[in-house]
Amino acid sequence: MTADAALPHTDAAQRLRDWLRPHRRVFVLTGAGLSTGSGIPHYRDETGAWQRKPPIEYRAFVGDARARARYWARSFVGWPAFARARPNPGHAALAQWQARTPDTALVTQNVDGLHARAGSRDVIDLHGCLDQVVCLDCGAQRPREAVQAELAARNPDWTGLDAALLPDGDADLEGLAFERFVAPVCEACGGLVKPDVVFFGENVPRPRVAAAQQALAQADAMLVVGSSLMVYSGYRFARAAREAGLPLALLNRGVTRADDIATLKLPADCAATLVAAIGD
Structure with missing residues (x-):
């Protein structure tokens, strides 16, 4: 696999705004690529390795x-x-957007707790938090x-x-x-x-999976931010979204496991794109 050519965040933001416009109940799944702007490195390179x-x-x-x-x-x-580590502008943009669109569901694969610290509410920390x-x-x-x-x-x-x-x-x-x-x-x-x-080889607790599945069932679109989806615990939701006929957008600098099923792929900087597309 090779990574997609990066888009300027201004172009990606316009495409993301256009994609979001008809949707009111978006299921957002975030990954490590969003927290790199807070100084926390990610696991994989742009090829997903x-x-x-x-x-x-x-x-x-x-x-x-x-x-x-x-x-x-x-x-x-x-x-x-x-x-x-502190929330970066991408976390803040999602919190602001969620405040304006209360039907937005936010699920994260990250264990840094930065979404909650940025002001997001009812975050489903799929893999838990390191502060406990x-x-x-x-x-x-x-x-x-x-x-x-x-x-x-x-x-x-x-x-x-x-x-x-x-x-x-x-x-x-x-x-x-x-x-x-x-x-x-x-x-x-x-x-x-x-x-x-949740360590590798350990199951995500069923109540968290059930809460995320319920949120996805109520959504009319899914947006993935900063995740390669190489881990099944996140990929399962992208696959379920497409099986339900929901549009699926991917905002990620590199290859993802769901590239072949997405309806929109934006290989651009996560935080800058979110700020330009949905920030106040």
């Missing part, structure tokens, strides 16, 4: 103590930069910031390491003695804890 090694899988996290320690070490180093940690044994939750403080106290030698931020809030660390890193445990029961997000 992984730019780095894929994220840790759920089976490895729960079954391999060293893999789990490696994950938490990378998360500990990457969290401060991830937590500093959950116990896999008793279900107790804690804020990620509290876990960060615990990790700092248990692992003082890891404080201050400098590494590139990765899409899931962890850092690009390799070749270190990860087995020395002390991973967090549940305060309530001492059980295994993980960020309250």
Whole structure:
């Protein structure tokens, strides 16, 4: 596959405005490409291929103590930069548009919580949010910031390491003695804890899927922003939209899994296009 030639955002914005004009109930699905303007990198290049090694899988996290320690070490180093990320103009434009068109549904594959911080309401965080940690044994939750403080106290030698931020809030660390890193445990029961997000190989919770499906059933069009849709949890909604006869627009700089079924493809900058097309 090769990426589409990029469109100037002004041209893309005009085409998006024209496409949106007859629709009042739009189902919007966003992905990592929208948050790059907030300093959070994306997973894939413009051909849809992984730019780095894929994220840790759920089976490895729960079954391999060293893999789990490696994950938490990378998360500990990457969290401060991830937590500093702020909504960008693309998030703000969607929040403003949603306020003007209350029947707009917003579903995101991102785990950064930036839509809610930009003012969007009733966001369906399909893959969860990194700002919470959950116990896999008793279900107790804690804020990620509290876990960060615990990790700092248990692992003082890891404080201050400098590494590139990765899409899931962890850092690009390799070749270190990860087995020395002390991973967090549940305060309530001492059980295994993980960020309250969906890892690869883990199912999206059924209530979230059901809420998104209900929103799509009430929509008259679907807009994808900044997602390659290579992950089935997002692609399923694009496919369902077309099977229901809904128009499907894709605003994404590179190749997507739904290119062959879309009714409009806009290979342009997500934030700039949204601001020009729907921002106040």
